[in-house]
Amino acid sequence: MSNDERTFVMVKPDGVQRGLIGDIVSRFEQRGLKLVGAKALQIDRELAEAHYEEHQGKAFFDDLVEFITSGPSFAMVWEGKDAIRQVRQMVGETDPAESPPGTIRGDYGLDLGRNLVHASDHEDVGSNKREIELFFDENELLDYEQVIDEWQYE
Numbered sequence: 001m002s003n004d005e006r007t008f009v010m011v012k013p014d015g016v017q018r019g020l021i022g023d024i025v026s027r028f029e030q031r032g033l034k035l036v037g038a039k040a041l042q043i044d045r046e047l048a049e050a051h052y053e054e055h056q057g058k059a060f061f062d063d064l065v066e067f068i069t070s071g072p073s074f075a076m077v078w079e080g081k082d083a084i085r086q087v088r089q090m091v092g093e094t095d096p097a098e099s100p101p102g103t104i105r106g107d108y109g110l111d112l113g114r115n116l117v118h119a120s121d122h123e124d125v126g127s128n129k130r131e132i133e134l135f136f137d138e139n140e141l142l143d144y145e146q147v148i149d150e151w152q153y154e
Helices: 013-017 021-031 045-051 061-068 083-091 104-108 125-135
Strands: 004-011 034-041 073-081 117-119
Touching: 004 021, 004 083, 004 125, 013 021, 013 073, 021 034, 021 073, 021 083, 021 104, 034 125, 045 061, 045 125, 073 083, 083 104, 083 117
Parallel strands: none
Antiparallel strands: 004 073, 004 117, 034 073
């Protein structure tokens, strides 16, 4: 589809440890988004600092870096019409207590510091592209057609 966009999503160490990768992937698939890249990884300090660069200098920066490097994460790139905004809506608010039921954080999250998943900012398309490039080489992202697309989009 010509108006597809891609967005970066990551199940953080708390989501991996709680065994929620499959549930989270299923939600995006059931929504109709297409998985075009995925990998499990242990994020090192350098990658973590680059990922959270917009928070550098803030009081919570070191805690973010320490947490995201504390265990394995699962990075993904999803594709679909209006994918960035759709994914952000599905993920919910940063604070799970403010996320409505039906969102990932609203259904599974309990604590601001353990909010399970990261999704690129829908208001800053540049940060989305930067995050995809941080975690994936171009040859790690697939380009393929799904037969179901004609049943999901006009």
